Amino acid sequence: EDAATPGVQERGVESNTLVESQPCTRIMTVSGAAVVASDCTPMTLRDGRIVRITQMFGEDALVRHADGTLAWEPVVSCTSVGSRTVAKIKVHQLCYFAGESAAATIATHNPIQKP
DSSP states (O other): OOTTSTTOOOOOOSEEEEEEEEEEEEEEETTOOEEEEETTOEEEOTTSOEEEGGGOTTSEEEEEETTSOEEEEEEEEEEEEEEEEEEEEEOTTSOEEEEEETTEEEEEOOGGGOO
16 A cells, blocks of 8 residues: 555556557546546546446546645546557556556556446
């Protein structure tokens, strides 16, 4: 567990498999944290429900900032970005943080934890 962010465990990636092109969506939070992921990517909401990334507009996403702070931030943009080659990442059956910039990343799920 990370002392700066209780409840966050640093773990290595178990597997990272590239798959064929899939429809993708980009979400961005109020602070500018952004991630592009396949449309089937599950996202955990603050109340514990799980929805697909395509349903995140207006919902809160968990963001990890470069200084280690965690914050639930509203998603202010949810845009289709067309088909892209995606990686299915497995991190010990847990969610992980990913994003366009290391300055602020968004918690997403392993592909096997789909709703």
